Amino acid sequence: MSGVPVLDPLSFTRQLVEIDSTTYHEGAVGEFLAEFLSARGWAVEKTPVPQASEGGTGERWNIYAGPNGQTPDLVFSTHMDTVPPYIPFREDEEFLYGRGVCDAKGIIASQVAAAEELRAAGFRIGLLFVSGEERDSAGAKVANANPKASRFLINGEPTDNRLALASKGALRIILRAAGVMAHSAYPELGDSAIHKLVEALAKILALELPVTEDIGPSTLNIGQIRGGYAPNVISDHAEAQILARLVGPSEPIRDAILEAARGLVEVDFALDIPFVRLRAVPGLPTMIAKFTTDVPWLSNWGEPLLLGPGSIHVAHTPAERIAKKEILDAVELYVQVAKQLLS
Numbered sequence: 001m002s003g004v005p006v007l008d009p010l011s012f013t014r015q016l017v018e019i020d021s022t023t024y025h026e027g028a029v030g031e032f033l034a035e036f037l038s039a040r041g042w043a044v045e046k047t048p049v050p051q052a053s054e055g056g057t058g059e060r061w062n063i064y065a066g067p068n069g070q071t072p073d074l075v076f077s078t079h080m081d082t083v084p085p086y087i088p089f090r091e092d093e094e095f096l097y098g099r100g101v102c103d104a105k106g107i108i109a110s111q112v113a114a115a116e117e118l119r120a121a122g123f124r125i126g127l128l129f130v131s132g133e134e135r136d137s138a139g140a141k142v143a144n145a146n147p148k149a150s151r152f153l154i155n156g157e158p159t160d161n162r163l164a165l166a167s168k169g170a171l172r173i174i175l176r177a178a179g180v181m182a183h184s185a186y187p188e189l190g191d192s193a194i195h196k197l198v199e200a201l202a203k204i205l206a207l208e209l210p211v212t213e214d215i216g217p218s219t220l221n222i223g224q225i226r227g228g229y230a231p232n233v234i235s236d237h238a239e240a241q242i243l244a245r246l247v248g249p250s251e252p253i254r255d256a257i258l259e260a261a262r263g264l265v266e267v268d269f270a271l272d273i274p275f276v277r278l279r280a281v282p283g284l285p286t287m288i289a290k291f292t293t294d295v296p297w298l299s300n301w302g303e304p305l306l307l308g309p310g311s312i313h314v315a316h317t318p319a320e321r322i323a324k325k326e327i328l329d330a331v332e333l334y335v336q337v338a339k340q341l342l343s
Helices: 009-017 027-039 101-120 138-144 193-205 251-261 324-342
Strands: 043-048 061-066 074-079 095-097 125-130 152-155 163-167 169-178 219-227 237-246 266-273 286-289 303-306 321-323
Touching: 009 027, 009 095, 009 101, 009 324, 027 043, 027 061, 027 125, 043 138, 061 138, 074 101, 074 324, 095 101, 095 324, 101 125, 101 321, 101 324, 125 138, 152 324, 163 303, 169 193, 169 251, 193 219, 193 237, 193 251, 237 251, 251 266, 321 324
Parallel strands: 074 125, 074 152, 152 303, 163 286
Antiparallel strands: 043 061, 061 125, 095 321, 169 237, 169 266, 219 237
């Protein structure tokens, strides 16, 4: 759009990272993006995203920006929320550092810069930035109920600027054990919930998980364990949370876990995000994303692709960083892929 200065994606990344937007607290960054994009000539829509009972209390949004009165042919999308804790922005000659700098605020910056270059060349492009990806994809689910009839969706996650051919699914499992409290000197008077939970977890860790030849194995992580009162008390409650990464349908893992847990603990499947295969584009390097994305919940936004700057290996860590060159390269890459898809 004439009169709009060319966007510097590096300084824009800094502006975004300096706004704390850990999951459930995306309101401020959503407001900033809405005002920023509107001032640059985009038609902006703010859609409320329900607040989770376990989360914050403030407003949270999805932000859509597109051509005024036109249907976009292609939409760039990623998420505004980050994992806690917030880490302040800093930089050196080569890298930008801080919470969300690669997952996914550097991606937002490169997508906006690419979208503006494509808009100037006459392409109909949209931008969709959602809340809640790091927890339950709440924003993506809201967005999927209000699609814009786009042909393609390029979702941004840290893939080292390689096109993902597949993204693993995720199955979150909660195990809850119940028992009878007693003095630990008289175990015959009690029934340890923790012992039941440990037995069930041992069986689950011994399971042979599905493998898909061109993707790799399913994996499983016991991320949280809670329960008990003191070493000298037999516990009447215990809980564990597990996350399995899927390379196919979730049913085989569900069935195996239910069998391993039978008679020991109750099982709750709290989240089930499917495994997806994704489109390739000739001439681009590829990878398999071992992580889960919003892509399965944005099925109404066009044929999906998964591509973005940054390494998932440093996302969610105290050392989160992204190379400045990689953000700049991503702008060119997004433009190239969009032109190939829309030519």
